Amino acid sequence: MRSLALLARNRLALGGLIVMGLVVFLALLTPALPLKPPNITDTSNRFLPPFSQGAILGTDHLGRDLLSRLMWGTRLSLAVGFAAALIAATIGAAIGIVAGYYGGRTDNVIMRGVDMLMAFPYILLALAIVAALGPGLINALVAVAAVNIPFFARNIRGITVGIAHKEFVDAARLSGMSDARIILTEILPNVIPVIVIAMSTTVGWMILETAGLSFLGLGSQPPVADLGSMLGEARAALITNPHTSIVPGLMILVIVMAINLLGDGIRDALDPRLKSGALNRPLPATLVAPSRQPAAQHADAILTLDNLQTQFHVKDRVYRAVGGVSLSVKPGECLGIIGESGSGKSVTALSVMGLVASPPGIITGGSVHYQGEDLVGAPYRRLRTLRGREVAYIFQDPQATLHPLYRVGDQLIEAITAHRPLSRDEGRRKAIDLLDAVRIPNASARVNDYPHEMSGGMRQRVGIAMALANDPEVIIADEPTTALDVTVQAQILSLLDDLRRERGLAIVFITHDFGVVGQLCDRVAVMYAGRIVEQGPTRAILDAPRHPYTARLMACVPELGGGKRRLDAIPGLPPAVDDLPPGCAFAPRCDRATETCRTGEIPLDKVGDRALRCLHPVTMTEAVS
Amino acid sequence: MTTPALRLDTLSKTFPLGRSLFGPERPGVRAVHPITLDVMPGETLGIVGESGCGKSTLARMLVGLIPPTTGTIEIEGAALDNADPAVFGKRIQYVFQDPISSLNPRKTIRQIMEAPLKLLHGMDRAARTTRIAEIFETVSLRADFLDRYPHEFSGGQAQRIGIARALAAEARILILDEPVSALDVSVQAQVLNLLADLKARLGLTYLFISHDLAVVEAVSDRIAVLYFGSVVELGRAEDVFRTPRHPYTKLLADSAPVVGRPLRAPEGAETELPDPLNPPEGCAFRARCPRATDLCRKLVPTLAPADAGHSVACHNPLGG
Numbered sequence: 001m002r003s004l005a006l007l008a009r010n011r012l013a014l015g016g017l018i019v020m021g022l023v024v025f026l027a028l029l030t031p032a033l034p035l036k037p038p039n040i041t042d043t044s045n046r047f048l049p050p051f052s053q054g055a056i057l058g059t060d061h062l063g064r065d066l067l068s069r070l071m072w073g074t075r076l077s078l079a080v081g082f083a084a085a086l087i088a089a090t091i092g093a094a095i096g097i098v099a100g101y102y103g104g105r106t107d108n109v110i111m112r113g114v115d116m117l118m119a120f121p122y123i124l125l126a127l128a129i130v131a132a133l134g135p136g137l138i139n140a141l142v143a144v145a146a147v148n149i150p151f152f153a154r155n156i157r158g159i160t161v162g163i164a165h166k167e168f169v170d171a172a173r174l175s176g177m178s179d180a181r182i183i184l185t186e187i188l189p190n191v192i193p194v195i196v197i198a199m200s201t202t203v204g205w206m207i208l209e210t211a212g213l214s215f216l217g218l219g220s221q222p223p224v225a226d227l228g229s230m231l232g233e234a235r236a237a238l239i240t241n242p243h244t245s246i247v248p249g250l251m252i253l254v255i256v257m258a259i260n261l262l263g264d265g266i267r268d269a270l271d272p273r274l275k276s277g278a279l280n281r282p283l284p285a286t287l288v289a290p291s292r293q294p295a296a297q298h299a300d301a302i303l304t305l306d307n308l309q310t311q312f313h314v315k316d317r318v319y320r321a322v323g324g325v326s327l328s329v330k331p332g333e334c335l336g337i338i339g340e341s342g343s344g345k346s347v348t349a350l351s352v353m354g355l356v357a358s359p360p361g362i363i364t365g366g367s368v369h370y371q372g373e374d375l376v377g378a379p380y381r382r383l384r385t386l387r388g389r390e391v392a393y394i395f396q397d398p399q400a401t402l403h404p405l406y407r408v409g410d411q412l413i414e415a416i417t418a419h420r421p422l423s424r425d426e427g428r429r430k431a432i433d434l435l436d437a438v439r440i441p442n443a444s445a446r447v448n449d450y451p452h453e454m455s456g457g458m459r460q461r462v463g464i465a466m467a468l469a470n471d472p473e474v475i476i477a478d479e480p481t482t483a484l485d486v487t488v489q490a491q492i493l494s495l496l497d498d499l500r501r502e503r504g505l506a507i508v509f510i511t512h513d514f515g516v517v518g519q520l521c522d523r524v525a526v527m528y529a530g531r532i533v534e535q536g537p538t539r540a541i542l543d544a545p546r547h548p549y550t551a552r553l554m555a556c557v558p559e560l561g562g563g564k565r566r567l568d569a570i571p572g573l574p575p576a577v578d579d580l581p582p583g584c585a586f587a588p589r590c591d592r593a594t595e596t597c598r599t600g601e602i603p604l605d606k607v608g609d610r611a612l613r614c615l616h617p618v619t620m621t622e623a624v625s
Numbered sequence: 626m627t628t629p630a631l632r633l634d635t636l637s638k639t640f641p642l643g644r645s646l647f648g649p650e651r652p653g654v655r656a657v658h659p660i661t662l663d664v665m666p667g668e669t670l671g672i673v674g675e676s677g678c679g680k681s682t683l684a685r686m687l688v689g690l691i692p693p694t695t696g697t698i699e700i701e702g703a704a705l706d707n708a709d710p711a712v713f714g715k716r717i718q719y720v721f722q723d724p725i726s727s728l729n730p731r732k733t734i735r736q737i738m739e740a741p742l743k744l745l746h747g748m749d750r751a752a753r754t755t756r757i758a759e760i761f762e763t764v765s766l767r768a769d770f771l772d773r774y775p776h777e778f779s780g781g782q783a784q785r786i787g788i789a790r791a792l793a794a795e796a797r798i799l800i801l802d803e804p805v806s807a808l809d810v811s812v813q814a815q816v817l818n819l820l821a822d823l824k825a826r827l828g829l830t831y832l833f834i835s836h837d838l839a840v841v842e843a844v845s846d847r848i849a850v851l852y853f854g855s856v857v858e859l860g861r862a863e864d865v866f867r868t869p870r871h872p873y874t875k876l877l878a879d880s881a882p883v884v885g886r887p888l889r890a891p892e893g894a895e896t897e898l899p900d901p902l903n904p905p906e907g908c909a910f911r912a913r914c915p916r917a918t919d920l921c922r923k924l925v926p927t928l929a930p931a932d933a934g935h936s937v938a939c940h941n942p943l944g945g
Binding site: 166167168170171172173174175176177181185186189190340341456485486487489490493494497512513514515516517518519520542552553556557558559560561562563564565566567568569570571573574 | 675676685688689690713714715718719721722723726727728729730731732740741744745779781787790793794809810811812813814815817818821836838839840842843844845846862863866867876877878879880881882883884885886887888
């Protein structure tokens with residue numbers, strides 16, 4: 001249903017659908033229409049022009065009614081085109097699925113056979129098949145289907161290889177399914193959308209190919225006409241009586257155009273990547289709502305977030321990803337943001353430099369002050385000069401953030417030249433210095449490596465080197481060690497710690513790991529459902545958490561050295577941010593919650609250097625024991 | 626002496642590289658070196674190791690998804706040399722790391738749950754419905770989930786469904802391959818507790834594979850540490866990380882972030898794993914090992930008992 005709505009939103013595809021629907025409808029209705037018989041010759045009335053008495057579109061060289069022949073011919077052409085597409089798709093998909101599923105030698109033998117078919121020019125191959133089988137519409141259909149099988153086989157094989165290695169296929173095998181059953185019930189339902197897409201984009205092509213064979217006299221045999229043979233018969237009178245060629249020619253044009261527009265629409269509607277909006281180009285900077293209330297700036301901190309609110313507007317739903325976050329970080333300080341997935345910690349970080357994808361992201365309130373300048377709503381040019389030079393990011397997956405086709409050295413140089421011009425030699429020297437700074441051994445050789453030649457830990461070092469390239473004042477690190485092994489994680493963490501001490505960097509470190517926060521961060525903010533629930537010096541919070549969420553989150557994470565034991569799980573799930581409960585978002589999962597927790601706004605109260613958003617905090621004596 | 630629930634005897638896996646067009650046959654990549662191990666009924670054996678250590682290959686061999694190159698697997702005393710997963714399926718089951726991608730997106734939960742009951746146990750429709758209700762009760766899932774599709778569930782719920790499917794096969798041994806590493810911490814504890822309850826109630830035996838040392842320690846009776854395809858240390862869970870005997874285990878334990886421990890890199894910058902295409906001679910860990918000697922370069926250490934219930938594969942183990 002959703003796909004249909006998507007299809008209808010595409011104007012051209014909708015037009016194609018309407019035209020195609022009309023043509024198919026008329027073709028189906030042809031036998032019932034009051035048309036003259038299409039194959040009765042009447043040589044006394046040959047080459048009547050269009051709009052003649054009794055022949056709206058005129059007659060051909062044997063005096064047959066063109067309208068009638070056109071309708072019957074369209075009917076035949078459509079039937080042959082669709083049948084060929086269906087046959088090619090069925091056989092091609094079957095070949096592709098078998099090759100992709102079994103792999104190895106089966107795959108090799110089948111696909112090399114398909115490659116051989118593809119090595120011939122398609123029209124030559126079709127001609128050869130018709131020549132071998134003899135002319136005739138059915139043989140033309142076979143030829144057109146055969147030359148299109150490789151296209152489907154290759155397409156579907158690629159998709160099947162991906163699906164056959166998915167975990168659910170292994171799971172099906174462990175459930176006792178045979179290969180045939182897995183192919184039919186696990187693989188096939190997942191490739192059918194691809195088959196439909198491939199068919200919708202090729203059926204027009206197949207109608208053209210059939211028309212081509214008929215035009216050459218190898219398809220439909222006289223007196224029966226399809227669109228191609230009508231064109232072929234009219235060829236001799238192309239100059240003297242052009243209407244005999246124009247009529248079938250226009251029909252072919254209309255059908256193929258309509259099918260192609262419709263096919264593109266179907267592809268766009270069914271393709272999961274297009275459906276998720278991945279191909280929508282986001283704006284260069286996050287949108288800012290005009291109703292935003294900026295906040296006043298603060299002294300001494302280098303980066304201050306004030307009541308920052310970021311939302312995602314998807315259709316009629318509003319996801320309050322960040323619901324009023326205030327934070328600050330001083331030079332040389334490391335601030336940890338800890339939270340579970342969906343707590344808004346990454347969106348907070350991306351909002352700082354306007355990197356949240358828009359649409360659907362939009363900053364609806366608050367300010368981000370960098371050295372006294374409000375970055376929210378700053379012009380894109382200004383943001384671009386600050387990005388990377390003043391505030392740099394390190395992301396979780398360096399595999400995804402490094403370009404696979406460029407040497408790491410060139411990527412580092414590019415990061416620098418984005419902000420200041422640099423000669424080639426100077427750039428290379430600087431890149432080697434940076435790799436040295438992040439302790440990559442043998443930097444002068446590894447500067448020429450491609451990302452895939454490095455281990456995960458090395459790649460993340462390059463990611464850090466890139467963040468350092470322009471001597472930024474603030475680094476925002478979004479789970480930089482989550483994808484790494486523990487031994488590598490320990491090295492990356494100590495590297496970050498050294499760098500901030502040597503260079504006076506301010507670091508905002510986002511993680512879900514209390515151990516990491518405890519080792520690296522001076523202060524920590526705990527986020528839940530888009531808001532900070534507790535904030536303060538790391539040691540104080542880890543020794544005596546006051547918010548029940550912090551306390552229970554810490555209790556349910558096992559710590560090394562504790563031995564075998566039962567963990568204190570938190571029941572339930574975090575709330576969805578498009579449907580937040582009133583009052584405290586943690587109340588439904590909290591055993592201390594009372595009625596007052598479930599109503600009204602609960603403020604973030606500051607006491608000394610700690611802040612807490614809770615009506616029934618864990619008392620100091622409870623927390624320490 | 627009781628029969629072990631699971632016995633691996635010199636089980637190994639070498640992935641062939643194929644041959645180049647004209648060159649000689651290449652030797653192949655040894656993902657798992659011969660491993661001999663017993664898992665007792667009702668025990669949880671934890672397997673820890675970093676990425677590329679062969680833990681997933683080992684797990685997939687145990688459930689028959691890939692055939693071993695050498696060695697045998699014995700389940701409750703009976704050899705299983707049959708590579709047919711349907712035969713494996715009734716004796717040993719697998720819980721996948723990524724709960725969402727282990728469920729077919731185009732099937733309802735009911736269809737997914739019915740497959741093992743129908744195909745492994747030949748139950749009729751009525752029996753299946755009763756059994757599914759029973760299993761869902763056991764793993765605390767609501768019955769109205771049955772007619773929904775996988776994408777409608779959170780990671781924690783999907784992992785419960787994955788566990789429910791494994792239980793449906795009525796295997797007594799479960800291979801848990803990183804069952805909680807894709808889950809949020811607050812949900813992780815729920816699933817770990819569920820697994821502990823199920824084990825106590827149904828008398829299951831677990832092989833718990835993870836890269837998270839603290840999680841493995843919290844759920845396991847014994848722990849095997851895997852490095853470069855070999856077990857380098859095996860011992861009681863409370864001993865392995867508290868008093869590690871193998872230098873690699875010590876490195877792992879020192880690297881784990883622990884609140885209150887000062888931050889320092891436990892070893893130098895170069896911590897590359899050995900190249901599997903060009904494996905080193907002798908001990909695979911020697912290039913990173915502070916205690917490596919000449920002997921380590923020549924001779925591969927074998928797993929040998931160090932003291933009661935604690936084995937180590939090292940020529941110069943740390944003091945006991």
